[in-house]
Amino acid sequence: MGQTLLGGLLRAGRDPGSVTVVDRRSGRGEELRRRFGVTVVDDPTAVHDATTVVLAVKPQDLAGLLDSLAPHLDPEALVVSLAAGVTTAAIESRLAPGTAVVRVMPNTPSLVDEGMAALAAGSACSDENLALAEELMRSCGHAVVLAEKHLDAVTALSGSGPAYLFYVVEAMVEAGVLLGLPRATATELVVQTLVGAGAMLRETGQHPTVLREQVTSPAGTTAAALRRLDDAGVRAAFVSAVEAAHARSRELSGG
Ligand SMILES: NC(=O)C1=CN([C@@H]2O[C@H](COP(=O)(O)OP(=O)(O)OC[C@H]3O[C@@H](n4cnc5c(N)ncnc54)[C@H](OP(=O)(O)O)[C@@H]3O)[C@@H](O)[C@H]2O)C=CC1
Numbered sequence: 001m002g003q004t005l006l007g008g009l010l011r012a013g014r015d016p017g018s019v020t021v022v023d024r025r026s027g028r029g030e031e032l033r034r035r036f037g038v039t040v041v042d043d044p045t046a047v048h049d050a051t052t053v054v055l056a057v058k059p060q061d062l063a064g065l066l067d068s069l070a071p072h073l074d075p076e077a078l079v080v081s082l083a084a085g086v087t088t089a090a091i092e093s094r095l096a097p098g099t100a101v102v103r104v105m106p107n108t109p110s111l112v113d114e115g116m117a118a119l120a121a122g123s124a125c126s127d128e129n130l131a132l133a134e135e136l137m138r139s140c141g142h143a144v145v146l147a148e149k150h151l152d153a154v155t156a157l158s159g160s161g162p163a164y165l166f167y168v169v170e171a172m173v174e175a176g177v178l179l180g181l182p183r184a185t186a187t188e189l190v191v192q193t194l195v196g197a198g199a200m201l202r203e204t205g206q207h208p209t210v211l212r213e214q215v216t217s218p219a220g221t222t223a224a225a226l227r228r229l230d231d232a233g234v235r236a237a238f239v240s241a242v243e244a245a246h247a248r249s250r251e252l253s254g255g
């Protein structure tokens, strides 16, 4: 996710010379340097002169990372965390009092500048800090500011959401192959159908129920398929899956 966001920032015109990546795996540094033209170091004390620090490690690694960064952070620096589940209060508790923290939940379509991110401000975060974090996230897609109590739901919906849609695409491609289509053809059909359906949702502004009804001819093929999906409890399974992601995000906040 960190690399995805880095790519978005640079595409949006940020000077690579102004960005330092702290990466503990030395083998990857050369590739990042070559690909993005940024400075790559393995020493976390490099944050000492940073005005904005983006944390893109797994939630389980965040506490240890914060402890190693805290003594070196400029007290005026803005800290932006991408970690699922970890609250701004938990982050603040490991940093100097008054440190500005923003919690962000991005998603992987940021890779193609179609990301959806939600941001929540910590207790010492000014409007200016929040606007800066929002600008960072808008460099690779959409961004909304929400109360922090909603961030676990955002994580479950748009954070993990691309995986649910890729899962549906995988299943549909397999179905096409089962019906005798070459895999490449099935993939092209399904991918463009997903992109087209997404564009219709965005550009018509119509409710998905209306768009689904337009596809569903009386006594036709779609009605036969949707009946099977309902029989298999697919709609309920999606709701339950999102609930499970929400619960897991809340669990990670305890970590
Ligand atoms: N993937 C996604 O779709 C989304 C992820 N997120 C959040 O983004 C964060 C990263 O997730 P993701 O990119 O999937 O995870 P990855 O494991 O792919 O990336 C985490 C990276 O952090 C590095 N790292 C760990 N500890 C340190 C450290 N102390 N110093 C420097 N680098 C370190 C890891 O290095 P190494 O490879 O050596 O372990 C790894 O490259 C998570 O908190 C996740 O919740 C948020 C929204 C969406």
Ligand SMILES: O=C(O)[C@@H]1CCC=N1
Pocket: 084, 155, 159, 160
């Ligand atoms: O699976 C995860 O935990 C991360 C957070 C949201 C998407 N990926």
